Amino acid sequence: MRSEALSSLVPDPAGFLAQPPAEAAVWRQAATVSFGLAEAGELLDHGSLQRQMVSLVKNGKRVAPASYTWAGQPIQPGFSDVARSTKISAYIAEGATTVLESLHRTWKPIGDLCRRLTFETGVPVSANAYLTPSGSQGFAHHYDTHSVLIVQTSGSKTWQLHTPVYDDPLEHQPWDGAKVSQDEWERLRNGKPFLEVTLEPGDSLWIPRGWIHNGFATDDHSLHVSFSFPTLTPYWIANELVRRLGSERAFRTELPWGFGRSADIRAQAVETTAKLLAEHFAAFAPTAAEDLADAYRRYSLEAARQPMDNFLPEPTADTEVRTVAESAVGTTWTADGSLRVHLGDSVVVFEPEVASAVAALIEADSPWPWTASDLGLPHEKAVELVATLLRTGLAVRAT
Ligand SMILES: O=C(O)CCC(=O)C(=O)O
Ligand SMILES: [Fe+2]
Numbered sequence: 330m331r332s333e334a335l336s337s338l339v340p341d342p343a344g345f346l347a348q349p350p351a352e353a354a355v356w357r358q359a360a361t362v363s364f365g366l367a368e369a370g371e372l373l374d375h376g377s378l379q380r381q382m383v384s385l386v387k388n389g390k391r392v393a394p395a396s397y398t399w400a401g402q403p404i405q406p407g408f409s410d411v412a413r414s415t416k417i418s419a420y421i422a423e424g425a426t427t428v429l430e431s432l433h434r435t436w437k438p439i440g441d442l443c444r445r446l447t448f449e450t451g452v453p454v455s456a457n458a459y460l461t462p463s464g465s466q467g468f469a470h471h472y473d474t475h476s477v478l479i480v481q482t483s484g485s486k487t488w489q490l491h492t493p494v495y496d497d498p499l500e501h502q503p504w505d506g507a508k509v510s511q512d513e514w515e516r517l518r519n520g521k522p523f524l525e526v527t528l529e530p531g532d533s534l535w536i537p538r539g540w541i542h543n544g545f546a547t548d549d550h551s552l553h554v555s556f557s558f559p560t561l562t563p564y565w566i567a568n569e570l571v572r573r574l575g576s577e578r579a580f581r582t583e584l585p586w587g588f589g590r591s592a593d594i595r596a597q598a599v600e601t602t603a604k605l606l607a608e609h610f611a612a613f614a615p616t617a618a619e620d621l622a623d624a625y626r627r628y629s630l631e632a633a634r635q636p637m638d639n640f641l642p643e644p645t646a647d648t649e650v651r652t653v654a655e656s657a658v659g660t661t662w663t664a665d666g667s668l669r670v671h672l673g674d675s676v677v678v679f680e681p682e683v684a685s686a687v688a689a690l691i692e693a694d695s696p697w698p699w700t701a702s703d704l705g706l707p708h709e710k711a712v713e714l715v716a717t718l719l720r721t722g723l724a725v726r727a728t
Pocket of ligand 2: 471472473477542
């Protein structure tokens with residue numbers, strides 16, 4: 330597999346993949362992500378961002394969306410959640426940081442990059458961008474519950490990194506400054522940081538999950554893209570398994586009355602449940618893996634489809650196409666020799682006659698164009714397969 334996307338972010342993609350750094354790390358001039366001021370401006374100006382897609386942060390706090398959307402203004406129904414660029418502009422002038430949330434959904438080149446990163450790493454990568462005016466600060470000290478790779482794309486920002494106050498936080502254990510002890514606050518505010526660095530365009534910064542970061546713009550503005558690497562934990566798997574127990578009658582039966590009143594009843598109820606858990610976990614652990622894989626795949630971006638392809642002539646044996654291997658979030662062989670390819674939002678099943686050809690295309694992950702005649706399949710099958718690959722986003726026209 331090529332490390333096309335990862336190599337645009339870090340200098341040693343193979344080393345990074347084999348062992349993502351356990352500590353904060355910075356790489357100079359190793360990253361090229363084309364999301365600069367012009368692109369951020371186009372997105373903000375376009376007038377199509379919903380409030381979920383853009384946040385404003387002033388003095389470390391999120392601004393109420395109603396103050397920068399059409400809420401309460403005379404506007405067509407359905408538009409009240411749309412952000413107003415004039416309002417955003419006024420907040421920026423006052424020093425607010427603009428967060429372009431879920432940039433992988435709102436800006437196609439970043440979506441394509443995240444889909445490719447997901448394919449190369451096996452982790453459903455997503456992205457946000459942060460735009461801060463000079464001399465301002467967005468979010469002060471905090472940790473994230475996923476690892477983050479920050480790529481500076483315009484201006485500069487200074488970061489202080491501190492080792493965790495709470496190791497490996499889960500998603501439902503987000504940063505809460507009020508829970509941090511006085512001593513720890515003293516370390517974060519006045520102690521020597523693990524790393525202090527000013528990022529310039531092309532620099533990238535790896536912040537492992539739980540590592541505390543505090544960033545502030547210099548006398549220049551700052552724009553960076555944050556790629557999020559969510560963490561798969563035994564806790565997630567355990568949770569998914571427990572959720573499935575709801576369909577088991579044994580787990581829905583009523584336990585004896587008096588749980589709050591009697592230690593004997595409590596002891597018995599807990600023992601019964603522990604026994605049931607042990608029995609059921611042992612019984613479904615192996616078979617649950619595929620089911621869990623499907624649940625996990627739903628965190629990945631769906632394959633990119635080309636709506637305008639519907640207006641092009643059907644492909645022929647000579648139509649040049651390219652494989653888009655990263656559209657496949659996962660593949661599974663079925664007992665009858667069919668290949669199920671997961672596209673993030675759906676599954677496409679390839680019949681045994683063409684299944685090996687499809688698997689080989691995804692496996693090869695070749696950047697070069699090919700045609701139906703290269704597939705070594707009967708003519709009609711091959712042309713039909715190319716049409717299916719184009720429709721599902723597993724290939725694009727090479728022109
Ligand atoms: O730039 C900021 O204000 C915060 C950015 C941040 O915390 C991140 O990218 O994870
Ligand atoms: Fe962060």
